Amino acid sequence: MSMLKGIAASNGVAIAKAYTLEAPELSFETKKVDDVESEVTRLQDALGISKQELEKIKENARQSLGDEHAEIFSAHLLILNDPEMIAPMQDKIKNESVNAEAALDEVANMFISMFENMDNEYMRERAADIRDVTKRVMAHLLNVTFPDPALIDEEVIIIAEDLTPSDTAQLNKQFVKGFTTNIGGRTSHSAIMARSLEIPAVVGTKTVTTDVKDGDIIIVDGVEGEIIVNPSEDVIAKYEAKQADFEKQKEVWAQLKDEPTISKDGTHVELVANIGTPDDVQGVLNNGGEGVGLYRTEFLYMGNSDFPTEDQQFEAYKSVLEQMGDKPVVVRTLDIGGDKELSYLDLPKEMNPFLGFRAVRLCLERDDIFRTQLRALLRASTYGNLKIMFPMIATLNEFRDAKALLLEEKENLTSEGVNVSDDIEIGIMVEIPSTAVIARQFAKEVDFFSIGTNDLIQYTMAADRMNERVSYLYQPYHPAILNLVNNVIEAAHAEGKWAGMCGEMAGDSIAIPILLGLGLDEFSMSATSILPARTQIKDLSKEDLASYKDELLSMSTADEVEAFIREKTNQ
Ligand SMILES: C=C(OP(=O)(O)O)C(=O)O
Ligand SMILES: [Mg+2]
Numbered sequence: 001m002s003m004l005k006g007i008a009a010s011n012g013v014a015i016a017k018a019y020t021l022e023a024p025e026l027s028f029e030t031k032k033v034d035d036v037e038s039e040v041t042r043l044q045d046a047l048g049i050s051k052q053e054l055e056k057i058k059e060n061a062r063q064s065l066g067d068e069h070a071e072i073f074s075a076h077l078l079i080l081n082d083p084e085m086i087a088p089m090q091d092k093i094k095n096e097s098v099n100a101e102a103a104l105d106e107v108a109n110m111f112i113s114m115f116e117n118m119d120n121e122y123m124r125e126r127a128a129d130i131r132d133v134t135k136r137v138m139a140h141l142l143n144v145t146f147p148d149p150a151l152i153d154e155e156v157i158i159i160a161e162d163l164t165p166s167d168t169a170q171l172n173k174q175f176v177k178g179f180t181t182n183i184g185g186r187t188s189h190s191a192i193m194a195r196s197l198e199i200p201a202v203v204g205t206k207t208v209t210t211d212v213k214d215g216d217i218i219i220v221d222g223v224e225g226e227i228i229v230n231p232s233e234d235v236i237a238k239y240e241a242k243q244a245d246f247e248k249q250k251e252v253w254a255q256l257k258d259e260p261t262i263s264k265d266g267t268h269v270e271l272v273a274n275i276g277t278p279d280d281v282q283g284v285l286n287n288g289g290e291g292v293g294l295y296r297t298e299f300l301y302m303g304n305s306d307f308p309t310e311d312q313q314f315e316a317y318k319s320v321l322e323q324m325g326d327k328p329v330v331v332r333t334l335d336i337g338g339d340k341e342l343s344y345l346d347l348p349k350e351m352n353p354f355l356g357f358r359a360v361r362l363c364l365e366r367d368d369i370f371r372t373q374l375r376a377l378l379r380a381s382t383y384g385n386l387k388i389m390f391p392m393i394a395t396l397n398e399f400r401d402a403k404a405l406l407l408e409e410k411e412n413l414t415s416e417g418v419n420v421s422d423d424i425e426i427g428i429m430v431e432i433p434s435t436a437v438i439a440r441q442f443a444k445e446v447d448f449f450s451i452g453t454n455d456l457i458q459y460t461m462a463a464d465r466m467n468e469r470v471s472y473l474y475q476p477y478h479p480a481i482l483n484l485v486n487n488v489i490e491a492a493h494a495e496g497k498w499a500g501m502c503g504e505m506a507g508d509s510i511a512i513p514i515l516l517g518l519g520l521d522e523f524s525m526s527a528t529s530i531l532p533a534r535t536q537i538k539d540l541s542k543e544d545l546a547s548y549k550d551e552l553l554s555m556s557t558a559d560e561v562e563a564f565i566r567e568k569t570n571q
Helices: 036-065 067-081 083-096 100-116 121-142 165-169 189-197 233-255 278-286 298-302 310-324 359-365 367-383 396-415 433-437 439-443 453-461 468-473 479-494 511-518 527-538 542-546 549-553 558-569
Strands: 002-005 007-010 013-020 156-160 176-181 201-203 217-221 226-229 268-275 292-296 328-332 385-390 425-430 448-451 498-501 522-525
Touching (some): 007 189, 013 176, 036 083, 036 121, 036 165, 083 100, 156 217, 176 189, 176 217, 201 217, 217 233, 268 278, 278 527, 292 310, 298 310, 310 328, 310 385, 359 367, 359 385, 359 396, 433 439, 433 453, 439 448, 448 479, 479 498, 479 511, 479 558, 511 542
Parallel strands (some): 013 156, 268 292, 268 522, 328 385, 448 498
Antiparallel strands (some): 007 201, 217 226
């Protein structure tokens, strides 16, 4: 028996035989060709068959995973239909007389490395999409069979270097009990799909394909992020019990899907979700989200080759609002810059991009970009319960200026005869320490706060959130952070306003009791964290936790805070 560690990507425990999903052998030689026209035709044929296959996979995915996930394959089809991608391949064949394989490989790699080098996880995933579709086209050019997970007809756990979105979409849950890969992280496509399919998965093990042989019995522990290879009978029995516990746990979670989130002593808090696109809304509803606490609109800008038009934005916002019905939707205005770049917005390189020209700073200077977004939001406001917030607010004047532009556009629209809702709350993200410190002054003017701890921690601890070497300074339980958070909540309440949190901290099981005790009103997290959080809060007494407040705020280290909470909440 041996054990491998990886990243817990999808909850649950699976026990079955290992099945290696071989990556196809796609090596080729670059060759000169005489007949360039027939080489171009060969490329077109391979593209054509790939498109037909993807249409089928998309349909399968729609049936097994839902519309939201099938959209990935629309993105794949778009890649294969994208003249910016395909024309350079054809030109390469014609101008350099090379074979289709070489043209495909070179052009695709150019796009892949462009996307991969972006400091942004979402864009890096686009590189994975291109890699996925090009492999399929390459296999057709080489006449190599592409692996077909849909053919699996016995209970297995898949092991693979990585699973592409198209692999995952073909998995039949009846037979595929779980999977584990060498590469990937919690937000890679395969991990997201595993959570939708609700099959346990551990990714990023680095070596599972070499450490496990086909036919070995393995356990995937998607809770702890562990793979156990050839376990003894005793260990199997232990994990079977764990599996049964987990199934029971899921039933308990599911019972709370349509319930409000109420603590043991009767306090209601809102558990809402962070989303990046309208496609994410289904996941929010499936997981009993009481609203959207953060809609990161920049993905709309990043997924485009130019600024999205007012109408394109209007459609996206309207779709989210309509799908959410009367539930609140907090839309954050464009937060570009820092780690989020736009290929079509040429900004000078900065020494410290996280401290630079970004988010509302950029929007106030480029008010043409900002006004377009504000108009789209205002037009969509009558389709649901919209709240708007501005990111990276450091001074009251920034808030006042941004709000003034919003009100100006509202007036413009009204005079154009367009209906705009009259009760849109206007709030800010609190992610800069200066704002957290004088939250009292802000609270007189904003309708709400949403604390962005991902940035607030980075700026308070002076630790770049992208830099692995200083990641130990990402300390959500640090007393300095707790004091800032407390200051914001108290300031909001003193003015009769509400305070939420949309950084990762809001879904953390150690932070949740602390935040409940401090009086946080709204917790915004990834959709799949909502039901476990609701279950946790149901068993917590807000009054007890509030009584620890002074003690917690005067502690000296994050470790002290964590140990204290673990003891008080039996974690
Ligand atoms: C939610 C936040 O915003 P983002 O992660 O998009 O910067 C944050 O900073 O906590
Ligand atoms: Mg932020």
